Amino acid sequence: MQIKAHIITIGDEILYGQILDTNAQWMSQQLDAIGIKVTQRITIGDVKSEILETLEYSEKRADIVLITGGLGPTEDDLTKPCLAEYFKVGMEINEQALGEITEMFRRFKKELTPLNRLQANLPSNCTMISNSLGTAPGMWFYENQTVFVSMPGVPFEMKEMVSTYILPKLQEQFELPRVYHKIVKTIGIGESWLADKIKPWADELPKDIGLAYLPSLGEVKLRLTVSGKSNNLETRVAEEIEKLKVYAGKYIYGYDSDTIESVVGKILLERNETIATAESCTGGYLAHMITSVPGSSAYFLGSVIAYSNDIKMSQLGVQKATLDAYGAVSEQTVIEMSEGIRRKYGTTYGMATSGIAGPDGGTPEKPVGTVWIAFSGPEGTRTRLLSLAKDRLLNIQASAKATLALAWQTFSQNS
């Protein structure tokens, strides 16, 4: 039987968008990894009636209800009294909790205020969960066949409780299946074209292996999910990926945490080759993507960002005649830029970008979003024309990613 969990986040600051709810994502990952299915996440404000209603709602639908937030010492924190009311029990000072809070204040040489003493006041039906990093204890309840866990919202306090106490106790209490996810990363093809291409494979996929499309800027990820008790989940998924390669192999650049910049970097490292960039419209973002990979200094030597035509000429050797005849945003210019940087920095490969990132600067022939990219190496120079949209930042990011994709495509065709 699939064990279901709800995650309830309590806090006005999340509802108003003042902070990002990273806790819920982290808890989802932890539960998923031990085979518990999160079926719903709910965020509510510091309002008693909403907390009570949501507890009842979740109890009806889930085996496990994880609650964060609303446990601080100040007046707007309501979770504990709500839990006591919900379970129809009183509050009492938990001696173990009081001992731990007292000890923490002693250690930090601070005075224990009456407000802090109240943090040891807990609903009488709970099992106290130690908080080794803060003063608000967690609470474990088991009522009406449902586990309720209440934790502080401070991320590192919550994470410590989940890792050391809550996950092991859930694994003890429930019989859980194994769940295995594999992410296949593709580039150079849109979601619907990819779906068309791999339809014969997707139609034949065993029913218990789930498939999801996760598109993001310039790439599409495929997620394969399978769960069960057997030990061969990895093998079964690996076999399906081999079959998938027949239809879409040439678009698959990596798996799981791979990125196009890390994959290109790995190829360069293995080949003991180097790269440099010559950037106009990407303005350094391409170099930033490459250097965001730890250890990139082994293959990335540097860049020339040439926003002005003077610098394109003086630093990259672009010919004045080329700029006059074709303009800065042209195939001829990116070819000269990519070959120029390769020569100047003495690298195996050179990459170049030149385009109109926007929002202004377009013309009827070259509207905003027109970008030329080039990749130059010992075997010649390849170029590509991109027709992007109106958003400056997205155009910059998409152009840089497309240039890395062009490098990867060149490598994989030649290998």
Next chain:
Amino acid sequence: MQIKAHIITIGDEILYGQILDTNAQWMSQQLDAIGIKVTQRITIGDVKSEILETLEYSEKRADIVLITGGLGPTEDDLTKPCLAEYFKVGMEINEQALGEITEMFRRFKKELTPLNRLQANLPSNCTMISNSLGTAPGMWFYENQTVFVSMPGVPFEMKEMVSTYILPKLQEQFELPRVYHKIVKTIGIGESWLADKIKPWADELPKDIGLAYLPSLGEVKLRLTVSGKSNNLETRVAEEIEKLKVYAGKYIYGYDSDTIESVVGKILLERNETIATAESCTGGYLAHMITSVPGSSAYFLGSVIAYSNDIKMSQLGVQKATLDAYGAVSEQTVIEMSEGIRRKYGTTYGMATSGIAGPDGGTPEKPVGTVWIAFSGPEGTRTRLLSLAKDRLLNIQASAKATLALAWQTFSQNS
């Protein structure tokens, strides 16, 4: 009467924790800014029964229900058929939507597949919302006194729809209180130090003006919020900001949508001066920040990214003796880099960075997170030593921001 909204996010990839739900936070901020109270956020999976149940749940509790996700062309996207079933209507091809999708494919010179054509198939009771950045249209419903809006989950597509169509239409449809937010942006001081400095001012702030601290990487924003029917909200807040300047004026670099890169750019533009960067550890990110500002080509000429010492010497004129004596991560090296790029590109100012971004490469004397930055101009060169943390990406971003802050501080002290 307070208008209430629910935000529903549909997608297994969020429930499993594979992606962070930044959409919900952004929508919360937008609704809050126009006086709509978000009372609940709910995340559910791609499961028909859950979608139907949640629609009913939210309809009972909210005036506005914003839904994202589940609108792609592939089979795992369920939102549209669920909406049609929920409203007991059929699906039909929306001619305007089909026209826009066809036009988008024509513009990108791609073939319209049957799967893409289906994206124009919408529940018959909806008003179509154009998607200028993608192929899945949005949908606006008004049923049983409740507004339902369904949008794609792709962040930039959703944001464009919300900004250009949904917020204006909500303001038209509901009588909303006037809410006025003013964001004051500070740089160069941490949250608790700032709070100490401005305490006398904060203690005297009128009770109906809310104050929130919004810390982010390398800066702290203060948000002042006031709501009401009167027309003098702006004036009252402006008066308080004048008083705030007595305590914290030298840290305030801008307001609302200002960024440190846009403020530095504006100063350069007004002075008709130019800048270039010489980057080691920031690897192009500093140039990227500068060039993310539209129109930056008026003052930004270009950069040399010098990851290798050879390029620091050959392209920026850093002395071999300097590198031998002090190392690449040193005050002397960033001084020579910033002065070198200024000379080479003939700009008014030069900026430079050199440091150990991590995760590896630290030594006991120069641990990971050690970064030197420099800002050079006609009146000399200023430097700063940063001691950052272990995270590579955060170190890169914080170093670039600190370099822009150093430029801004120099400008504001000399003006």
